[in-house]
Amino acid sequence: MTAAAATGAVPASGGEQLDLTLTVTAITAAAQGIRTITLANADGSLLPGFVPGSHLVVHIGGHANAYSLVSDGTAPTEYRISVLLVGNGRGGSRCLHRDVTTGDELRVSTPRSAFAPIARARKHLLIAGGIGITPIVSHLRAARRWGRETQVLYTFRPRNAAHLDDVRELTDGAAELFTCRTDFMTRLRVVLRSQPIGTHLYVCGPAGMIDDVLAAAVAVGWPPSRRHSERFGADVLDPGEPFRVRLTGTDRILDVDSGISLLDVLEQNGISVPNQCRQGVCGECRLDVCAGVPRHRDLFLSEQEKADGTAIMACVSRAQEGTTLEVSL
Amino acid sequence: MNTAHATTAVSKSRLVENFPFPFTADRYRYTTNVEPAASTVATAAGHWGGAVVDIDGEYRAELDERAAILAADPARHVVLPHMRPAAWDAMLTLMRALAQAYPDQMQLRSTGPDTWSWRNAILGIEQSFRYGDEASLGMEPLRYIASQVQEDIVLLDQRGDALYIDAGVVTFAADWSFGFDVGMSFLEIHGPVPRIRKEGIIIRAHEFLKRLQPHQPYRRTNWTMTIGRRLDVSTELYPEWGPDRETIRTVDDAEFGRAVHLRVEVQHLIRLADSGALMFLIRTYLLPLDELATVEAWRVRTAEVLAELPDDMAEYKGIGKYRNRAAQWLRDHGPHAAADNDRNADVPADQHGGLPSWGLPHWPPYPPEVDTAGAAYLVVAIGADVTTGRVARDWVAAASSAGPTRLLVLDTLTHDMDRTALTGALDESITGTRILIVGGQGEVMWALSVARAKGAIAAELTAYVVHTRDLLAYCAHCAQTTLCQAAPGDIVDCPGCGRRIEIHAHHSSVRGSFLACAAAGEESA
Numbered sequence: 028m029t030a031a032a033a034t035g036a037v038p039a040s041g042g043e044q045l046d047l048t049l050t051v052t053a054i055t056a057a058a059q060g061i062r063t064i065t066l067a068n069a070d071g072s073l074l075p076g077f078v079p080g081s082h083l084v085v086h087i088g089g090h091a092n093a094y095s096l097v098s099d100g101t102a103p104t105e106y107r108i109s110v111l112l113v114g115n116g117r118g119g120s121r122c123l124h125r126d127v128t129t130g131d132e133l134r135v136s137t138p139r140s141a142f143a144p145i146a147r148a149r150k151h152l153l154i155a156g157g158i159g160i161t162p163i164v165s166h167l168r169a170a171r172r173w174g175r176e177t178q179v180l181y182t183f184r185p186r187n188a189a190h191l192d193d194v195r196e197l198t199d200g201a202a203e204l205f206t207c208r209t210d211f212m213t214r215l216r217v218v219l220r221s222q223p224i225g226t227h228l229y230v231c232g233p234a235g236m237i238d239d240v241l242a243a244a245v246a247v248g249w250p251p252s253r254r255h256s257e258r259f260g261a262d263v264l265d266p267g268e269p270f271r272v273r274l275t276g277t278d279r280i281l282d283v284d285s286g287i288s289l290l291d292v293l294e295q296n297g298i299s300v301p302n303q304c305r306q307g308v309c310g311e312c313r314l315d316v317c318a319g320v321p322r323h324r325d326l327f328l329s330e331q332e333k334a335d336g337t338a339i340m341a342c343v344s345r346a347q348e349g350t351t352l353e354v355s356l
Numbered sequence: 357m358n359t360a361h362a363t364t365a366v367s368k369s370r371l372v373e374n375f376p377f378p379f380t381a382d383r384y385r386y387t388t389n390v391e392p393a394a395s396t397v398a399t400a401a402g403h404w405g406g407a408v409v410d411i412d413g414e415y416r417a418e419l420d421e422r423a424a425i426l427a428a429d430p431a432r433h434v435v436l437p438h439m440r441p442a443a444w445d446a447m448l449t450l451m452r453a454l455a456q457a458y459p460d461q462m463q464l465r466s467t468g469p470d471t472w473s474w475r476n477a478i479l480g481i482e483q484s485f486r487y488g489d490e491a492s493l494g495m496e497p498l499r500y501i502a503s504q505v506q507e508d509i510v511l512l513d514q515r516g517d518a519l520y521i522d523a524g525v526v527t528f529a530a531d532w533s534f535g536f537d538v539g540m541s542f543l544e545i546h547g548p549v550p551r552i553r554k555e556g557i558i559i560r561a562h563e564f565l566k567r568l569q570p571h572q573p574y575r576r577t578n579w580t581m582t583i584g585r586r587l588d589v590s591t592e593l594y595p596e597w598g599p600d601r602e603t604i605r606t607v608d609d610a611e612f613g614r615a616v617h618l619r620v621e622v623q624h625l626i627r628l629a630d631s632g633a634l635m636f637l638i639r640t641y642l643l644p645l646d647e648l649a650t651v652e653a654w655r656v657r658t659a660e661v662l663a664e665l666p667d668d669m670a671e672y673k674g675i676g677k678y679r680n681r682a683a684q685w686l687r688d689h690g691p692h693a694a695a696d697n698d699r700n701a702d703v704p705a706d707q708h709g710g711l712p713s714w715g716l717p718h719w720p721p722y723p724p725e726v727d728t729a730g731a732a733y734l735v736v737a738i739g740a741d742v743t744t745g746r747v748a749r750d751w752v753a754a755a756s757s758a759g760p761t762r763l764l765v766l767d768t769l770t771h772d773m774d775r776t777a778l779t780g781a782l783d784e785s786i787t788g789t790r791i792l793i794v795g796g797q798g799e800v801m802w803a804l805s806v807a808r809a810k811g812a813i814a815a816e817l818t819a820y821v822v823h824t825r826d827l828l829a830y831c832a833h834c835a836q837t838t839l840c841q842a843a844p845g846d847i848v849d850c851p852g853c854g855r856r857i858e859i860h861a862h863h864s865s866v867r868g869s870f871l872a873c874a875a876a877g878e879e880s881a
Binding site: 045073075076077078079100101102137138139140143144145146147148149169172173219220221222223224225226245247248249250251252253303304305306308309310326327 | 387388389390391392436438439440441442448466470487488513514515516517522560561563564567569570571572574627628629630631632633729730731732759782783785786787788789790810811812813814815816
């Protein structure tokens with residue numbers, strides 16, 4: 028650990044997703060078809076911290092995939108992710124397994140939190156299936172640091188079990204491991220009926236397994252706010268489809284590419300629009316729509332206003348791919 | 357080494373130069389006015405806003421005042437047990453922010469895994485500590501960092517789709533009680549604010565906050581007015597400062613301009629990266645009217661805003677009794693006084709205030725149905741009311757056919773035995789249980805707060821009150837909670853401190869009680 032100045036905070040410029048360029052410092056085979064990749068700054072300096080259960084979005088080969096962080100998020104100097112090779116996936120995991128070696132540079136987002144532990148839970152019941160163990164490992168690290176009560180059930184296919192050592196170590200051997208799905212579900216049903224009031228349930232794994240676990244919890248009275256799940260693939264930020272905008276006042280036509288907002292494009296072209304939050308809540312950047320169909324992604328317009336389609340919040344909302352939106356400017 | 361700042365002879369021009377003037381138009385309404393933080397705002401007199409923390413000429417004076425307030429009233433500093441990680445996170449995050457904004461005087465160095473070295477040259481502090489180890493720091497971490505920043509600090513826990521104010525050090529509250537509000541949800545706390553619920557402003561703000569990600573801080577401003585350069589105008593001390601709102605009406609113009617201050621809060625909203633909690637930093641700035649008037653653009657605009665402000669908003673801000681005189685004072689104290697009085701808004705006579713009527717619990721008009729999705733049921737009936745017995749029997753009958761059901765009949769939670777029976781029954785309950793409570797308002801709210809303390813959440817709780825003749829009243833001055841036969845607006849005697857206290861229409865579901873504070877006209881102890 029270096030005595031570097033600890034100003035690791037990334038400077039903020041509101042609303043936009045900040046990307047980091049990191050170096051691959053280690054690659055290990057965690058299990059069959061699962062690779063663990065360690066990333067760090069080239070100079071080893073501090074990285075932005077992250078909440079347990081956070082994920083990174085990795086940009087590679089034209090793909091953007093999200094992977095849960097398995098390392099410690101407190102003042103980190105490295106990020107570690109475990110990647111499952113998905114044969115019929117879109118190719119991001121294939122690139123990470125075949126094309127990446129130590130020393131390579133990768134572009135990743137700053138970590139995003141979408142599966143955080145509930146601080147006030149009396150107990151954390153952690154259920155993992157296959158590669159779903161990754162955010163659970165992150166939860167277990169935090170639980171160890173802060174002395175939280177946990178109970179773990181981990182089901183996997185025999186040769187595809189990643190992080191078994193981590194799980195055993197972080198639970199002092201108490202984690203229950205299953206290679207047979209039926210045994211797992213039988214035990215799960217018993218466990219779900221014997222938790223003290225105040226327990227929270229967290230489940231991560233393949234979609235079908237999550238559905239089965241949640242259904243079992245619902246059947247024995249677990250209310251929605253006690254049930255937390257993370258489905259992989261669903262949390263990647265949507266950069267939106269490209270579209271065009273025509274400004275009726277000047278008859279200019281501008282392209283709004285994927286990954287950039289209408290507000291940004293207007294500003295880049297010398298057109299200033301009142302704005303404040305740049306996140307779709309404050310209402311400042313409202314524009315009148317004369318033609319075309321907006322795709323609303325804001326929290327400001329009412330349901331009626333959205334349905335009328337005569338206004339758009341330029342900082343977050345868009346239009347359908349390939350169409351032209353006409354605004355009064 | 358000790359670099360003392362000369363803070364007693366406050367540089368007047370400095371206060372004006374860095375004052376965060378809050379009005380962007382000639383009228384003011386509540387909006388979701390959040391914007392990205394840490395970008396400098398140029399004003400008519402200077403600039404502000406370059407960083408999320410701000411140290412100015414008042415640094416030592418305000419820290420000393422905070423220390424005195426905490427020594428007199430430790431209840432201004434609370435960290436609920438589950439917020440321990442967030443408190444450490446807040447401390448380290450603030451240290452980083454200070455080091456980034458004031459690199460010559462503040463330094464944070466990593467000295468090993470989880471160990472750090474902190475230096476604050478202004479206060480002459482050198483401290484080594486281990487993250488998470490209170491013994492190594494010598495103090496609770498939130499308290500430690502609050503003794504080195506002028507900001508009030510509030511930490512919110514996010515769970516069940518809501519935000520809860522579960523920790524903080526708040527010594528400069530503007531007419532609210534942090535001690536009472538600890539544990540409340542964001543929406544509950546803002547219950548008493550007029551208009552914002554109807555206009556959806558608070559819902560939007562809530563949705564926005566829940567989506568905040570680490571490393572992307574936001575900020576907003578808030579404003580009111582204070583008589584005297586007084587930072588601590590908390591509800592707890594109302595008997596000390598409340599009467600000023602009346603006496604200010606009778607002072608001469610010169611004194612009025614010196615005493616009446618525009619009070620601005622710059623609030624920073626930060627998602628903490630390690631714990632995931634939300635940190636609100638509240639930095640308070642006070643500028644007297646006679647200095648505000650030296651900046652022409654500010655003088656004119658503030659007069660407009662104060663004159664045009666709707667009565668309900670003025671009442672809620674506590675300025676109803678003097679805001680019109682303030683508007684007129686500003687108009688009268690410019691370079692061309694006569695011209696101002698042709699301006700837009702007329703200056704009507706000041707109003708007398710009344711209690712706002714938001715912040716009351718909503719009770720169902722008839723007993724709610726049993727939720728048949730539960731795995732087990734606990735029905736709690738409190739008191740001898742005939743209706744209580746009937747509702748409890750109906751619930752037991754419905755619940756028994758859905759799952760194993762237990763009925764607990766209690767006299768009153770003022771009896772130790774009954775409280776013990778309730779907590780015992782809750783300890784024996786498993787997750788999946790639904791809890792149904794019936795009785796008078798005071799007992800039901802009390803029982804609900806006990807269940808919540810055990811970890812029960814809204815989806816697991818059902819309640820029906822057979823009357824609203826009583827309630828639990830929390831005295832803001834002595835912190836005693838008493839079961840009273842009274843309603844919001846009534847005045848009762850506090851058995852703890854003897855004051856006559858008025859019950860406000862502001863309740864905490866975590867405590868099960870209503871806030872009460874010294875009635876107007878009550879002399880301070």
